[in-house]
Amino acid sequence: MIAFVVGVVLLVVGLAASIALHELGHLIPAKKFGVRVGQYMIGFGPTLWSRRRGETEYGFKAIPLGGYISMAGMYPPSPAVAARTGAATGGHRTGRAGGGFFATMVQDARTANDETLLSEEDDRVFYKLPVWQRIVIMLGGPVMNLLLAIVLFAILLSGIGVQTATTTIQSVSDCVIPAGTDRTECAASDPVAPAKAAGLEAGDVIVSVDGTGVDTFAEASAIIRESPGRTLIVVVERDGVAHSASLTPVAVTQPVVDELGKPVVDENGTPETQQVGFAGIRQEVDYLRQPIWAGPQAAFQNVGAVAGVVWQMPVKVWQTGVSLVTGEERDPNGPLSVVGAGVLAGEVASADAPVLNRVAGMLSLLASLNIALFVFNMVPLLPLDGGHIAVALWDGIKRAWAKLFHRPPPKPVDATKLVPVTFVVVIALIAMGAVLILADIFNPVSLF
CATH class of the missing domain: 2.30.42.10 (PDZ domain)
Structure with a gap:
């Protein structure tokens, strides 16, 4: 039992480290390109510990299942800010937007974004960066997970061996x-x-x-x-x-x-x-021991396999839900929640096998987890990193089109208009996560 708990704890620590490196992948290029970063946080919920270094607050929160950095001006300012700074006059609305629930969500998103802006002339904001710099910042997180997976697979295959x-x-x-x-x-x-x-x-x-x-x-x-x-x-x-x-x-x-x-x-x-x-x-x-290129090769092979699962995620989760209700055996190659990954980590750590075998199993699990983080975050839907990359690419296409036909530069893409879509995506992710967690509790996938 102790070994099982140790395995779960190791997975939580490994997941937290993976998230920390993911957010570091966003933080480093953001600061390099001059964006003002207010927070670098690991986890969600109440803050357990934080310390300010310069203009950035670094800290840990209670639930280590994610993380974020808070960048100034992720989106263009709302009309209210533009008017207040002299960029526009009159005719703007303050407070909550009319038009119903989704319109209110859009206005709330704009208000939260406006709070990160010092002024309309502030150049240390994300939305004013060149398109390629915005893409580099948003790619930094997922790429960090991919690089970590490559390192872990290299240790597993070339350091320990098959x-x-x-x-x-x-x-x-x-x-x-x-x-x-x-x-x-x-x-x-x-x-x-x-x-x-x-x-x-x-x-x-x-x-x-x-x-x-x-x-x-x-x-x-x-x-x-x-x-x-x-x-x-x-x-x-x-x-x-x-x-x-x-x-x-x-x-x-x-x-x-x-x-x-x-x-x-x-x-x-x-x-x-x-x-x-x-x-x-x-x-x-x-x-x-395998050749040194075996690690990267295994990582990219896993990217393809995980991408196939993510692409069919709604169907896979539906099948998992059916197996939860009927009690049928689950697909061992199907999606897992963090709970399921923790169960597998516990089984690996408590297995009746040599220590080296168990170490190899934990490395493989953490490497696969980072591949999943890479692939999942590359899905081109907000609020995922892939969604921000898609917005930046669309902005770049609009600018290139205007330049090609000698037209004035268009206004930056206002991604706050996509908040309703983001809301639907978040609700879908929460629903799918709940199904997977229930399945991992009551009808888990087991290694043995």
Whole structure:
């Protein structure tokens, strides 16, 4: 239980660090380009701790499930501010906008934005930056998550390595225990294991089986499984010297499983079985370090996989909701909430496995989490970073169009008009998040 809690805590710390780096990816270019940044906060809700450095307040909030930086002038000023500073005269409205709920939301967004402006002539604001600088600032956060994922995958694959079954024999069984029994010890009536009878020993390195050279244990195992009752010549290297042994795999009955390791059943629901060859040898497992480019390659492969899930998010969440109601098994490759990720982290940390295996599992989980943060934030909808990038691109297209036809520069795009769309997106995200959290509590995805 303690190990499970430690795993959850490590995930929360890793998530907070990922969020901190994400916001740092926004903060650094924003300050570099001269934007006035009022706050850099990790988390939401009540402030636990904060300290001001220069013009920016840095701090932590109670709920470490997000973060933000507060930049001056994310949007152009409202007509009220323009009139107050002399940029316009008369005819403006103050207070809440008329026209209903969404119009009020637009006005509230403009009011909140106006509070970050010192004056209409203030140049240290986000909306006055060149388009490319605005895109760099908004890309900085997601790109930081992608870079962190690349580093984590590089540590995992090139630093620790991939757990691989080698051609070295770890152990040799003494006997063949009949299928369907719970015994782990040999009985007098049990036949001697074929590998034991052939004289194979722990530490032997398999060179070839039945005249076929093998580079992996899987290749040797495939030949043995396909040869029940047939004598095979196995060449092994022992203490630097080649030895030949005659191995006759015994036929055993095993269930047929699919690519996920689940039993295959026939039309009547009866598990299917097959006869395979059994030798009684266990492979030695080792970590094989991959080339340095394996980390970036794995990261971008995961980007494609996660993008496929995010693109179908409403459908995937609906399917998850159905499985929650019906009790059906969930798609292991479907979306998870932070609760689900915490459960997986706890399972990894408390697994009955070597410490290195558990460390590798946590690194893989955190790397995948950062890939999800990268992909999700690139969705071109406000309030996500991708939405701000889309607004900047639209502003750039308008300016380029005006320049092409020698027209006056257009006014900056007023993204506050998109607040109703933002509101709908936020409500949808909250609803989908609630479904996933409930599913992760009552019908969780498990590693084991």
